[in-house]
Amino acid sequence: MKAFSKFFFLAFVMIFSGKLAAQETIQTNDNLAFYYDAELFQWNYGFFEGLTLNFKNQSSNPMFGINTRMKNALVQYEDSNQQYRVYHGKNIAGNILMWSGFTATVTGMYMPLFLDLDYSEKNLKIVLGTVLGGFVTELVGIVILHSGNENIFNAVNVYNRNKIKDYRLRKM
Numbered sequence: 597m598k599a600f601s602k603f604f605f606l607a608f609v610m611i612f613s614g615k616l617a618a619q620e621t622i623q624t625n626d627n628l629a630f631y632y633d634a635e636l637f638q639w640n641y642g643f644f645e646g647l648t649l650n651f652k653n654q655s656s657n658p659m660f661g662i663n664t665r666m667k668n669a670l671v672q673y674e675d676s677n678q679q680y681r682v683y684h685g686k687n688i689a690g691n692i693l694m695w696s697g698f699t700a701t702v703t704g705m706y707m708p709l710f711l712d713l714d715y716s717e718k719n720l721k722i723v724l725g726t727v728l729g730g731f732v733t734e735l736v737g738i739v740i741l742h743s744g745n746e747n748i749f750n751a752v753n754v755y756n757r758n759k760i761k762d763y764r765l766r767k768m
Contacts, residue, residue: 636759637666637752647745649752658748659741661687670751673758679751683744690741693733700730 638650648655649662651669656662661684662670670680704726713719 636756637669639752649748658683658687658745660691662748670755673755676751676755676758679747679754683747683751686740686744686747690737690739690744693737694741695737697730697732697734697737701727701734702730704730 636651640648640650640655642648646657646659648657649666651666654663654665656666667680671677704723707713707723707726708715708719713723
């Protein structure tokens with residue numbers, strides 16, 4: 597019976613002390629949680645959507661550019677503005693090269709049908725050159741387009757750091 601009472605007392609102390617430790621005077625900062633959800637950029641990855649950027653209940657795929665609200669937020673700070681401008685330039689150049697290369701590749705494949713070309717060696721070289729040139733241009737465009745992802749990551753990280761600094765300064 598004495599062992600049972602010691603065990604019961606020990607269990608009671610452990611349960612009670614756990615509750616005491618949980619009731620320390622740690623202030624939860626609900627404002628920071630709201631600020632994090634409302635003011636900072638967040639990345640999301642979905643299987644069908646791919647990588648998406650979320651900001652103030654709007655999402656955008658960085659492959660085809662980001663929406664105006666996100667752009668306006670990123671240009672607020674000089675560091676994130678610089679990274680955004682590099683991303684924007686690479687995004688435009690990459691999309692132009694990718695889609696024009698794709699168009700040249702498809703056009704080259706169907707060129708003999710629409711232009712009623714005979715299958716002479718000269719015409720085959722023209723068709724093959726158009727297809728391969730379009731394919732290479734498309735690959736270069738894809739590489740440039742995806743190299744801009746690093747810049748948008750950097751722009752978002754710099755923006756989030758600056759926004760947290762503003763929040764800390766505002767709270768002091």
